[in-house]
Amino acid sequence: MKRAIAWTAFLLGSLIFILPLVGMTEFSLSMRRGVYSFDAYASVLADPQFRETFTYSVVMALFTIVFGVLLVVPTAYWVRLKMPALRPVVEFITLMPLVIPAIVIVFGYIRLYNTSSWLPLTGTAMGTNVLLMFGYTALALPYMYRAVDTGLRAIDIATLTEAAQSLGAGWTTIFAKVILPNVFVAVLSGAFLTFAIVIGEFTLAALLNRPAFGPYLQLVGANKAYEPSALAVISFGITWLCMGLIQIVARLAPKPPAQSH
Amino acid sequence: MTDPFLQIEHVRKSFGPTTVVEDFNLDVGRGEFVSFLGPSGCGKTTVLRMVAGFEEPSSGRIVIGGKDVTHLKPNQRNIGMVFQAYALFPNLTVAQNVAFGLKVAGVPKPETERRVAEMLNLIKLPEFGGRYPYQLSGGQQQRVALARALAPKPKLLLLDEPLSALDAKVRVSLRDEIRSIQKELGITTIFVTHDQEEALSISDRIVVMYGGKAEQVGTPFEIYNRPATKFVANFVGTLNVLEGVVSDAASGKVRIDSQELSLKGKLNGSKAGDRLSLALRPETIALGPKPGHDASLQGQIADVHFLGSVIRVRVGLGGGVVSLDTFNNSSTPPPTVGERAEISFSSNDLLVLH
Numbered sequence: 001m002k003r004a005i006a007w008t009a010f011l012l013g014s015l016i017f018i019l020p021l022v023g024m025t026e027f028s029l030s031m032r033r034g035v036y037s038f039d040a041y042a043s044v045l046a047d048p049q050f051r052e053t054f055t056y057s058v059v060m061a062l063f064t065i066v067f068g069v070l071l072v073v074p075t076a077y078w079v080r081l082k083m084p085a086l087r088p089v090v091e092f093i094t095l096m097p098l099v100i101p102a103i104v105i106v107f108g109y110i111r112l113y114n115t116s117s118w119l120p121l122t123g124t125a126m127g128t129n130v131l132l133m134f135g136y137t138a139l140a141l142p143y144m145y146r147a148v149d150t151g152l153r154a155i156d157i158a159t160l161t162e163a164a165q166s167l168g169a170g171w172t173t174i175f176a177k178v179i180l181p182n183v184f185v186a187v188l189s190g191a192f193l194t195f196a197i198v199i200g201e202f203t204l205a206a207l208l209n210r211p212a213f214g215p216y217l218q219l220v221g222a223n224k225a226y227e228p229s230a231l232a233v234i235s236f237g238i239t240w241l242c243m244g245l246i247q248i249v250a251r252l253a254p255k256p257p258a259q260s261h
Numbered sequence: 262m263t264d265p266f267l268q269i270e271h272v273r274k275s276f277g278p279t280t281v282v283e284d285f286n287l288d289v290g291r292g293e294f295v296s297f298l299g300p301s302g303c304g305k306t307t308v309l310r311m312v313a314g315f316e317e318p319s320s321g322r323i324v325i326g327g328k329d330v331t332h333l334k335p336n337q338r339n340i341g342m343v344f345q346a347y348a349l350f351p352n353l354t355v356a357q358n359v360a361f362g363l364k365v366a367g368v369p370k371p372e373t374e375r376r377v378a379e380m381l382n383l384i385k386l387p388e389f390g391g392r393y394p395y396q397l398s399g400g401q402q403q404r405v406a407l408a409r410a411l412a413p414k415p416k417l418l419l420l421d422e423p424l425s426a427l428d429a430k431v432r433v434s435l436r437d438e439i440r441s442i443q444k445e446l447g448i449t450t451i452f453v454t455h456d457q458e459e460a461l462s463i464s465d466r467i468v469v470m471y472g473g474k475a476e477q478v479g480t481p482f483e484i485y486n487r488p489a490t491k492f493v494a495n496f497v498g499t500l501n502v503l504e505g506v507v508s509d510a511a512s513g514k515v516r517i518d519s520q521e522l523s524l525k526g527k528l529n530g531s532k533a534g535d536r537l538s539l540a541l542r543p544e545t546i547a548l549g550p551k552p553g554h555d556a557s558l559q560g561q562i563a564d565v566h567f568l569g570s571v572i573r574v575r576v577g578l579g580g581g582v583v584s585l586d587t588f589n590n591s592s593t594p595p596p597t598v599g600e601r602a603e604i605s606f607s608s609n610d611l612l613v614l615h
């Protein structure tokens with residue numbers, strides 16, 4: 001009886017989640033009257049703007065990931081190693097982007113870095129790109145930091161650091177050869193999450209007026225019928241691919257060492 | 262010591278208001294194997310970490326090979342370190358772990374490979390180069406850690422309770438292996454342990470530590486047979502302690518309960534009425550008289566444990582109980598509980614603890 005209720009609840013939940021997806025996919029395949037076809041997808045992929053904005057966002061995502069890793073891994077490592085008392089504070093700071101809406105961040109940026117400010121980043125396209133990357137990094141920060149911090153918890157970083165030091169290693173070597181490889185899986189899962197966030201992000205890109213994929217999605221959605229569904233399915237596919245890759249990487253990674261305590 | 266290789270001079274360390282190491286002094290000779298022995302929390306690791314450079318002394322000096330290294334960074338000291346938790350790099354194979362220090366030092370590849378093979382032979386794991394740490398047992402991991410520490414030819418080897426995480430059998434075999442490798446390479450070594458048997462069995466000298474201080478420094482023989490303080494006597498080996506009162510200092514008369522002992526020349530500086538603790542190792546006491554034993558006490562058998570080759574007998578002496586060990590002898594059955602008995606010992610073996 002209990003099982004039956006549980007199963008019913010599960011199926012109902014799945015339906016609520018899956019039905020819209022099925023409906024959307026079905027709709028995206030119905031561009032040609034009477035038969036299913038990939039016409040909508042072909043139309044989307046043929047649109048040069050799709051390729052431009054998608055490429056732009058992918059490149060932005062890669063830069064965001066590199067910048068985020070270089071910012072977060074040393075910070076999380078240093079906090080764990082030298083300032084464990086500060087960990088809750090840092091964690092709180094990294095969670096801020098979850099409670100501060102992106103629109104607040106972007107207006108803050110525009111006020112601080114506008115053309116008449118001390119650092120007029122919005123004056124050039126490149127400057128605005130950099131600013132956008134900072135914004136993306138902030139948005140991805142909660143996920144990146146948590147992933148990396150959890151990864152660091154799994155290894156005894158203090159002793160590994162000391163072992164490396166006693167073997168003559170300096171900080172760069174320790175970071176590149178000992179810490180980074182051992183949190184690689186965590187970093188990758190943070191990277192995929194960052195990628196998924198950046199690809200679909202709208203607010204920052206739109207208000208900074210950069211040709212990103214998010215605003216393009218919105219534009220197409222407002223002006224066409226079948227293509228938005230096709231795009232939504234594509235975005236979903238990308239997000240799920242990222243999630244799947246996280247799982248695969250986590251499984252392929254070498255097993256953790258036998259802990260001695 | 263004529264040629265001290267490592268000198269620890271008046272080293273003190275406090276964390277905030279608490280002093281953890283107080284005025285620690287030690288000279289270690291070239292090629293010597295010295296153990297730090299003491300209960301948990303007595304500051305062994307802290308002294309070792311100051312030698313390694315992971316902590317800076319609050320005051321004092323550390324000199325290695327004539328060079329003051331007190332403020333030198335740990336990665337510039339050329340010291341090999343082995344940790345209780347192995348601390349192998351989990352992402353690297355055994356060979357890569359052993360090669361780590363050589364790579365950092367910029368040793369050319371062929372030379373590195375040769376050295377790694379040599380090290381793996383030394384720890385008797387020549388076939389294990391391609392394995393990852395998680396594929397090894399604890400004892401094997403610790404041997405790899407030892408090889409990794411020794412590969413860059415350090416001037417000094419520091420081991421912080423390297424055997425504590427291992428099971429009893431591996432502990433004994435690995436400790437002998439560490440000692441034989443140390444002798445083979447002639448490397449100056451400090452070995453931290455809280456296990457007195459471990460320290461007694463492998464050290465040239467032992468530093469017994471208590472409360473951040475070195476209580477006594479000496480060879481295992483000296484530490485065991487001539488403990489300088491009550492703490493050392495109690496911490497190292499099994500000990501019978503009898504409480505006595507000096508009745509006549511000049512002739513060396515001490516009263517224990519209702520019996521009297523004569524201990525000529527052992528009561529320097531005591532006066533009548535002083536309380537003394539008299540300690541005896543179990544193996545120095547005999548049941549009944551024995552040639553060379555000049556002191557005896559009367560008591561009653563309280564307990565008999567037949568342990569095979571050794572019989573441990575406990576004898577009640579009015580106020581206290583002493584344990585003594587006798588060898589099994591197939592023609593004499595062990596005493597029975599309740600029997601009256603005399604114990605004898607040589608007053609030379611008696612430790613007077615003030």
Ligand SMILES: Nc1ncnc2c1ncn2[C@@H]1O[C@H](COP(=O)(O)OP(=O)(O)O)[C@@H](O)[C@H]1O
Nearest residue numbers: 276279281299300301302303304305306307308
């Ligand atoms: N970083 C530190 N901060 C504060 N107290 C410490 C620190 N390291 C060690 N201690 C204290 O110093 C004392 C000695 O520690 P330790 O040297 O690790 O002892 P042992 O190795 O003999 O068990 C302990 O009371 C411990 O709590």
Ligand SMILES: [Mg+2]
Nearest residue numbers: 302305306422
């Ligand atoms: Mg310790």
